[in-house]
Amino acid sequence: MTLKAIEIFHDVEEKDIELLSDLEEAASRFEWIPEDRLSKIIDLPEQDIEYRLDRLNKFELVERGIAKYRGYRILPPGFDLLALNSLVQRDVLEAFGIALGIGKEADIYDAITPEEKRVAVKFNRLGLTFTRLKEKRSYRPKHGWIDASKKAARREFEVLEKIYPDVEVPEPIAFDRHVLVTGLIEGEELEEVAEIDYPEPVLDEILRNVKESYKLGIIHGDLSEHNVIIKPNGEVLIIDWPQWEPVTHPEADDLLRRDVKSILSFFRRKFQIERELETVLEEFEK
Known part of the structure; x- marks a missing residue:
């Protein structure tokens, strides 16, 4: 299984990431980001906003909704992409590999650093109930899962820094949002x-x-x-x-x-x- 964010990583443009980041910031205030508020949130002409949203929707990074009002929300692969992009920009990661383990509360993939070191990348999924991220019908609208998953990544990084290498645990390398990067986990x-x-x-x-x-x-x-x-x-x-x-x-x-x-x-x-x-x-x- 290839993670959606990894699959489309090189197809996404910088402007797509910028708009996705704006939506992420607004997501803390809205369950669905109202369509009529987008021009106030995003510093782009209306035509460009529509074009970028169409791209993000095609990549299954965001979803359009018309329940109470027309709006958008970020799907889990969108949060994955933002975290991966940040880790690449910070020179933590350079290339992505295969799945090491898919679980109920986390997915773990291997990756390569700029120093050509193999590492483990853990995507926390606390509170998500779907089996595959692209099944949007099973995604719950509230972002409690991402908040809990961010907290989990931060807490785990903090404790690994406290006890590594005295305790046999993965080497802590970095974290971003809900994603934790550690030394490779093999076995x-x-x-x-x-x-x-x-x-x-x-x-x-x-x-x-x-x-x-x-x-x-x-x-x-x-x-x-x-x-x-x-x-x-x-x-x-x-x-x-x-x-x-x-x-x-x-x-x-x-x-x-x-x-x-x-x-x-x-x-x-x-x-x-x-x-x-x-x-x-x-x-x-x-």
């Missing part, structure tokens, strides 16, 4: 790994990283077999940190307990490795 989810020759050292390494994060004042908050990656060399990588909380959080003990219990339960279920939860948690205080 399989722990849950999908069919067999591990020596599972106990893997469990030890996961717990060591959880403990190291805790020492740095951070709790993952949503740890499970789905966000532990087993890399091709057998090392672990802990991903998906937007729900992190500081150890000073009122529910920090419960969050830590839940994270550790989730991992212990998985290893007990799949590899018959028994560890006492209370004994493991006591180690975090040493």
